[in-house]
Amino acid sequence: MDYAKVTRINLARLLKEGGTARASGVVEEAFWVGEERFPLEGEASWKVAVSSVGGNEYWLSGEVEGVVYMECRRCLKPTPTPVHAHFQHMLRYEQGLEGVVFHEEDEDEYYAFGEPDLDLLPFLTEAFVTEMPYTVLCEEGCKGLCPVCGADRNLVDCGHEAETPHPFQALKDLLPEL
Incomplete structure (x- = not known):
């Protein structure tokens, strides 16, 4: 499969015509959360689908998979750890809004966006890092x-x-x- 090395999806056609838009790609080297770096062994691959659910609402679903280096909890040796994460989010298009903004109203949670070119990296990072185990061992008898x-x-x-x-x-x- 030929992956794009970008983490964006263009939803212009979806915003006009409805239906579903799909994209796939890779994240190279590492995921970043603030100043903290989570180095990858090779690349993490991802794929997403965004479907129109009516009005200005869209359903984002996807998965991201890769191998991250984590420190062994006993000897601190960098240990390759496979991670496979799935995610789903409700999106709402609000024309003119800059960036992606999370909203939580009562039991309703969604991400608002205002540009047809949607950056997926925050969604991919959150899913991947959340799915990482709390600790790892380089080997059982470490x-x-x-x-x-x-x-x-x-x-x-x-x-x-x-x-x-x-x-x-x-x-x-x-x-x-x-």
Whole structure:
């Protein structure tokens, strides 16, 4: 499949004639949320469909799939993690509106847009990042980092023993006579 390297869909024809508009493409290198970067292994592919549902309302549905590098929760090694996310949003066309604006009225949620050229990157980013797992392990038996010297225990045996604190250790200072 030949993917476009843009994250936009032109809805001019859909706004005039109704029906459904489809697009697909890729996101290269990384997703960004503010200053935080989520690096990709290769590219993340996406596809969307926008359908007219009457009046100035449209239904956006799509999916985005790729492999993101996340830090292992034990050793901090960059770990490739597959992510496949689906998303659906109600859109409302408001001519002349600049950008995309989220509205929440009672139980009604929608995104308003005013230009026929709709930027999909915010929708793709939100779906992808929301679907990422909270933590990952580079491998099931990851030994993690040494709490004494910081060495990666998967690569070297630093000789330090992990101290297992006794549950009543804090009471020792409170009751010195015991």
